[in-house]
Structures are given as structure tokens and as C-alpha cells.
Amino acid sequence: MPDARAVQPQFPTLERQNDADHFGMLLFLSTEVLIFGGVFAVAFTLRAEHADYAQASKQMHYWIGGINTGVLLTSSALVALMVEAVRAGRAKLAGWLLGGTIALGLVFLALKFTEYALEYRDGVVPILSDANLHGGVERLFMDLYFVATGLHALHVTVGLCLLGSLLWPFGRARRERTAVFAGNAALYWHLVDIVWVFLYPTLYLAR
């Protein structure tokens, strides 16, 4: 049911306004692509200039990263289903799917920080705990790893906040404007997923 009050005066119709919101979000995601693009440029340069890059990458806990990739991909699927449920007006189902997405997002962060803790224990964290961190490319690799995954974890957190704002107050999922917001929050979540899809082979699977 369209909420007439939701149309801002500069838009002729609600449809146009929703369209504009969606378009603006996609442009914003393009800026996110380029922000992470800078990190990937650094990573690719490191790999191109240092033959030992693969050696450094082998020390990663690739299975934690692999599980985390699966977790994020699944959460992306859930949030896509959530958007479908909101559009179909099935608020309760949407609520469960949203809850599932957020839970998986939290699992991702928990695993990520477990991994950080393991690395701290192993003494391969630059500056903080670098007992076993040899100089050269290994050090550069770990610097890059913490910058890249840290920036990504920050985006996961922002995504969780966006999704969380849908959860509360509960039941808002019925209104059409909320469907638009849910769609845009889901888009953001998918982009965070895409970034990880590229970070995983870049950091963990270079052998």
C-alpha cells in the first residue's frame, strides 16, 4: 500500500522517488568498489613485485577464510530472499530471514576476530605481536592483510547496522518505503560479499 506522505515534494511520483533512491544507492556502491579497488591495486602490485608473495599467503588460515566465504555467500542468499519476502508482504518470514542474515554476519565477524586472535598468538601481527614475523614481503603482506580485512570488517559492521535498523522497530517491513530501504540495505550487503569474494583468493589462496 503506497504511503502518500512518503513522497517528497521534488518527486512527481512515489515510483520515481523509489527509482531515484535505488539509482543513488547503486552509484554509492560504485564508489565502494573504487575504494576497495585501491586496496586491490596495492595487493596486485605487491604480488607482481615480490616473488615470495605466495609464500607469505600460505601462512594464512585458509580454512577459516573459506568457511567465512561460505558464511557470507549464504547470508547474501538469505538477504536476497528477505527482499523477496518483504515485497510479497510476508513480514514474518522476512523477519526470520533478516535475523538469519544478521546472525551469519555476526558469525563472520566472530570467526574473523578468532583468526586475528590466532595470528596474535602465532606472533605474526605487525607492531603488536611480531615475534615470528620476518621482514620483507611477509611483513608487507600482513600489513596489507590487516588493512584489507579490517576495512572489510568495518563495512560488514556498517552493513549489520543497516540491516539491524530494519529489524527494529519490528514490523516496519510492511510499508513500501521500508521495502525500498530493505532493498538498498541488501544491495550494500551483497557488495560487502563481493569484496570478500575477491579478498579471499587474493589473500588466502595465492600459492
Place this chain on the structure above:
Amino acid sequence: MSPSQVNPRMSQEAVPDTPEERRSYLAEGHSLRSWLLTTDHKRIAILFMVAITFFFFCGGVAAALIRLDLLTPAPDLMSNDGYNRAFSLHGIIMVWFFLIPSIPTTFGNFLLPLMIGAKDLAFPRLNLASWYIFVLGGLFTLITVVAGGVDTGWTFYTPFSSTYSNGAVFLAITAVFISGFSSILTGINFIVTVHKLRCPGMTWGRLPLFVWSIYTTAIIFVLATPVLTITLVLVALERVFGLGIFDPALGGDPILFQHLFWFYSHPAVYIMVLPAMGVVSELITNAAHKQIFGYWFVAGSAIAIGVIGFMVWGHHMFVSGQSPYASAIFSFLSIVVAVPSAIKVYNWTATLHKGEIVIDGPLLYALGFIGLFTIGGLTGVMLAMIAADVHLTDTYFVVAHFHFIMVGGSVSAYFGALHFWWPKITGRLYNDMWARLAALLIFFGFVMTFAPQFVMGYEGMPRRYHVYPQVFQPLMVMSSVGSSVLAVAYVLPFFYLFWSLRYGKPAGPNPWGATGLEWTTPSPPPKDNFETVPVVDKEAYCYPEQGRAGEPQTQQAESVDA
């Protein structure tokens, strides 16, 4: 006013003293709160204008110190370190806190919705947020100054900025980082507005050329700024935590920083100059009372500059250690990007050809732009040649080149826009004799300041030094004297423009007989711009009778009393 003080462009048909029934946007509340919490694109434009004028003044003070110190070959005014901080501050403030936001956030904000027949931008609250973010970034710049300034130059080259500099690099980087988000949000807002809020009949082929320029600029904002954002984050992490990203001592690649930095900063030059080109297209057509020559070439060349402008950044790095193969590619692409710029210059000239030209303040600014931009552009092609560039890199030749584009070009156009749309923004007419005088002073002051720098640079005077051989003193003195003329010329408009606020005659809706939709609203426009949604039935710049007022793009001239 005597005849010489009246702008000759004023159309005879204009009806000045129409009593306005609809309240202007300026009359919608006078409290500070009504300004600071506004979502009206016109008020936000004024907020931006106030902020960037302040920073223009700050950057100008730094420039004055530099030119004063350079009067003599000896280091008398400032210490070496002080001089480094002065030119760094001048660069940072002028680039990020004046030139980048200058025309887009002020005239773009004010005019974009008016020109396409919309009531506001697509996201008005985001627009206000963009101003607050800009001001926050500006505050960090001021804190940087208080904390002692930076000595890296505006380019923050690593590893100097990340490892060795003893200035407040982190604060300065934070300032630029924050202001970047203002650019991104403004860019997204403009792009969505142009796509989604054009009024009925306003097809892409009927958009005023200013809109095309601002649209392209917005695309550059969105696609270039994020790369700067992440680059600055990496430099800050390297500086604060000692991480190895660009640091060659740890095995990083400092040239990669330059790639990432110039991927933003070269397109940033087009952020500065494209809106200026849009302004000039508006000013020239109206002064010549003619349809623009080759509408699609002018519009298309804006897009071409926007796209090719992203592929030329390596010409800043010919002597950096960049691969000569890459240099060859960048050199070629840099020469290519001159083509669309030249198309624009030819088309403006052809528009003036056989026009019924009115020589007034705004036209003189526009002509100043064309002349200075052409010199800046041609010397740019010289610098794109690798052989010449190796000799000229980091000399005054480069300094003169980019000042011709940014200051001679963009700032002249900014003042031209200010004079052309002042009656629309404030509802008042200024004294055109003073406007013509200021325009001429800016042109001659500018040439006197920067033309000698071409000569000095060609003869080998490096930039960023405040001690120089005796032989350069006459040219340095000429440059400094020119800069004081320039300073007077920049301050002059403040007097007669503010005078006009109180004593100027009411402008009426369309004093110049121009054709854009913005001229069909009362001056100053009411809060929601148009009473009824305009329906456009004409192309832009329709001047059927030579020398007479043009036909507005819509028939519903609501404000010229029905």
C-alpha cells in the same frame, strides 16, 4: 545610473518592478536556524558560497605571503620551513576547499534544479549533509594550521609524507579525506537529479550546456574521489602505525602512491575546469544572442573530457621512475584529451562569430576564460611531450601552466557566473561599469603574475624554492606586482556586489533576456522554484531575432505577470 553603468545586455522588454506575490527563498525565515537547517538547494548554495569564499581568502593570504617572500632572492620573510608550509597550505586550501567545490556546489547547487525544471535536488537532506561534511573538513584544515601546518605540498608524496615530514600530515590528510565525502555525496545527488528530475519536455538534447558540464563533473566526483579516499587512508595508516604500504624501506612501492593519487588528482583538474566551461557556454550564447554553434559537439566534448581525463594521469610521473612504455601511452592519451577542449574553444568562437555581441562584465569574464584557458591548455600539450616535460618538470613553467587553467580559467569563470546569475540569486542589478573594470583587472593582473613564470620556468627556475638566483629577480618582482593587482581585482566585486544588495535596482525575472528555465522564475526564486511544473517545448539558446531577447525554453512564463 548613467548609461555606462547599466549593463548593455539588459533586454528592453524586461519588466523590472513586478510586485511578487510569491515569497522569495531569501524571505523564508531570517534566523540562523532557518539557514543552518535548510534543505533548500538555493540556500545550501549560499552556505557553500560563504564557506568557499572564506577559504578563498585563507588560500589567498598564503599566496600573498609567498609572493611577498619572493620579491627578493634572499630568504627574508619566512624560514625555509615556513615557506614550505605556506605553499602547501595554499595548495591544499585552494584545491580542495575552493576550486573543487567552487562552481559545482554553489552555482551547480543553485541552478541545476532550476535549469531542469525541478523543485529541488533528488536528496535535499544529503545536500545539507554534504555542506556540514565540507565544513568539518574545513575545520580540520584550520586545526592543521594551528598545529603548525604541513610541508609536503598539496600532493602528499610518499615516503616524505608518510615517514619523514615533520608537519601535521595526519591532520591535513584527515581534512582532505573528510571533504572527499562531501564531493561524493554532491556528485551522487547531481547525477540522480539530472536523470530523475528533469521536467516534462526537458530531453537530453534540450539541457542547457551548464547542466551537461555539471553532470560530467558529478560523474568525476563519484568515480575519482573514492580512490583518493583510500589512498589517503593508506598514507595515514603508514604514517601513524608505521605500516608498510608505499614505504620503499620496507619493500613497498612509492610510485604506486603517485598512480593512485593522480588517478584522482588529474581528473580533479577537470572537476575544476568543466563547470567553468559550462558557465562560459551560457555566458557566450547569451552575449552573442545566438544558438550555440554545434550543441552536441560541446555537450559531447564535456563527456569525452570526463572519460579520457581518467586515462592521462601518468603525465605527472614522467620523471618519477615510471616505466617509459607507460609514459609513452600516457603521453599519447594526454595529447588526445586536448582535442575535446579545443572543440569547445572553437565552438565558443564560432558562436560569437556574426553574433550581436554585447560587451559587458559577464562576457569579459567569459572571454578572459577562453584566452587564459587556451594558453593553459596549449602549454599543457607541451608538457605532455615527454622530451619537453623532462626539462620542465617541477619548474615554474608547470606552476604557470596549471594556474592558467585553474586560476585564469576556473576562477574567471566563477566570477563570470557570479555576475551573470547575481540578479537571479539576489534579485538586484549591480553596476556594470565596475564589473567590466574588475574583469579587465583580473585578466591583466593574472597575465602579469603568471606569464613571467613561464619564462622563468623555461629558463630553469624550479618551483617550491624561496631562494633564487639574482637573474630572476625582475621577473619575480613583476609576478609579485601582478599578484597584488590580482588581489585588488578579486576584492573589488565584493564592494559593488554588496552595494547592489542595498542600492541596486530590482532585476526582474529575466534581465538579460536569456532562455534558460531559471529565468522564468521570479528573482530571487521562491522556495519551491516553480509554481507549476514547467513544460519545455524548445531547445536551449533559442534566439530567433538577432540581438533581441531569446525565447524561454517554456511558454509558461509564470512570473512575467500573466
Place this chain on the structure above:
Amino acid sequence: MKNVRPILYAWFALLTLLALTIGASFAPLGPVLPFVSYAIAIAKTVLIIWLFMEMKTRDGLQRIALGVGFAWLFILLLLSFADILTRGWLGA
């Protein structure tokens, strides 16, 4: 809820690709490995963009809005690496 099936298929395909990329990293591919890894990553991204982000049903403008970020990233990488990869060719 008519798009449930494509989403589930895509999810299944994504997890398969994930297994494939981990497996490939252990195969003796040598210098070919990065190409395999990133080809799989691009395939995953296409699935996410096309089905999860619903670009399949969007108009050209929205596809451009998202695609332009990737296109410009490609320009950045292409021209930067025109330098980085050829820097050693002279005077090595």
C-alpha cells in the same frame, strides 16, 4: 516470492565455485593459478550481481550505475600495471 528458485540455485552454484577455488589452489597450476582464482571470483561476482542484486531485471541505467565502478577500477588497474609490469624491461 517467484524468484526463490533462482536465488537458491545461485547460492548452490556459489558454494560449488567456492569449493572449486579452494581445490584449484592446491592443484599444481603454478603461474596459471591467479587466472583461475580470479576467473572463479568474477564468475561468483556475476552471479551475485545478476541474481542477488537483481540486475537481471533492472534497466540499463541502473546496470551502468553499478558497472561503471568496476569499469573505472579496470582503467585504474590497466594503466597502473602498464607501468608496474613493464618497469623492469629497460636496463635490467
